[in-house]
Amino acid sequence: MFEAMITLCLSLGEGPCRDHLLPGYEAQTQAACQVALSESPPDVSIFQGLQAQGVATCQPVGEALNVTEVASGVFVHVGRIEEPNASNRGDVSNLGFIVGETSVAVVDSGSARWIGEALWRTIRARTDKPVSHAIVTHMHPDHALGAALFSEAGAALVAHDSLPRALADRQANYLESLTSLIGADILLGTRAPVIDITVTEVLQIDLGARVLTLQAWPVAHTGNDLTVWDTATGTFFAGDLIFDRHTPALDGRLTGWRAVLRELQGLDIERVVPGHGGAALDWPLGSEPIARYLSVLEEDTRAAxxxxxxxxxxxxxxxxxxRSLWQLFDAYNPRNATVAFTELEWE
Incomplete structure (x- = not known):
């Protein structure tokens, strides 16, 4: 299998440079890929601020992501339980995709364009059905910033109604921080997604004999949490409303998160894909650790x-x-305590 690539640089003289995937030109032979490129030349003007080093060429398919099939047609990539760094290249969150009879939906896409590219290759290795939707579960960069690749491939980007404004307010800080953490060369070509469809309450997406139910939640983990429920298999993509092993991160309202979690615990779900941790958790058993942590966080904060x-x-x-029950506790718990204290102090 071959794909179209182009080298883009921040500066042709000094770099950094990175080879970028151009989705939609995949072919079994290099010649067929080149014909597709010549018949429909790519628009590289979408990469604002970057300069092309030569023209697009067809090369053997590059790096793909490892995935686990947690239910029929439901695939999950497990990110590392680490802070983003040059070694993991920002691959620190769980991503997935669901295959219907006529199309595919992606759920989250990583913190950099290269992750979106690798996820695209993983999908193409399993099906030639179009990716009709790319769903962003919330604004945090490790879930949102790989999504633009799927927009280029023709997918509609879907998110909570409050996400576009929240991401616009933070995207510059997110990109600056990730550049420092994982490197400008790795992050090259990454940009905030432009959302096509927003969800205020509930939206259903039909992938062909497979209907996904998307639900927008009140302020909880963030102010723009969106979940995806594949009722055909009972698989529920919770985004960061559910953490496994990775210390939860509070960027919304503690009391709101606990209320949403109680509602989730009452749903008739077979398994949940958490935003971080294992590929899938049994339900409601998988909710118990985070429910306990949030309860302790609230009790201790109120006492203080x-x-x-x-x-x-x-x-x-x-x-x-x-502390002993979670990874990255020292990185996240002080932030959670600060947010919780500020919320409950003025309750």
Missing amino acids: VEAGTRLGTAVEEIAQSE
């Missing part, structure tokens, strides 16, 4: 507020009983 404890001291004490 009622005792008049200063924020700086409270942050070092809140939820410490959970």
Whole structure:
């Protein structure tokens, strides 16, 4: 199998440069790929600020992502439980796709364009059905910033109604931070997605004899959490409403998150794909660790507020009983305690 690639650089003289996948030109032979390129030349003007080093060429298919089929036609890529760095190249969240009879839906796409490209190759290795939708479960960069690749491939990008504004407000900071963490060369070509369809309550997407139910939630993990329920298999993509092993990250409202979680626990779900951790969790058993953590976070925070404890001291004490049960605890729990304290202090 061959695909179209083009080398794009921030500066032709000094770089950095990276080979970028141009989706939609895949072919069994190099000659067929070249014919497709000549008949429909790519528009590289979409890569604003980058310069092409030569023209697009057809090369053997590059790096793809490993996935697990957690249910019939439902595939999940498990990201590392790590902070983004040059070694993991930002591959730190769970992503997936669902194959219907006529099309495919992607759920989250990683923190950089290269991850979206690798996920595209994984899909193409399993089906030639078009990717009709790419769903973004929330604004955080490790879930959202690989999505533009799928838009180029013709997919409609779908997200919570509040996501476009929230992402617009933060995208510059996200890209600056990721450049520092994983490197400008790895991040090259990454840009915030432009959402085509927003969900205010519930939206159903038909992939052909496979209907997905998308639901927008009140402020919880973030202010723009969106879930995807494949009722055909009972598989529920929770985004970061559910964490497994990775310390939860609070960027919304603690009390709102706990309320949403209680509602999720009442759904008739077979398995849940968490935003971080294992590929799929049994339900509702898989909700118990995060439900316990959020409960402890709230109880300890309320106790600190009622005792008049200063924020700086409270942050070092809140939820410490959970420390041995989660990875990346020291990176995320102080932030969670700060957000929770601020929320409950003014309740």
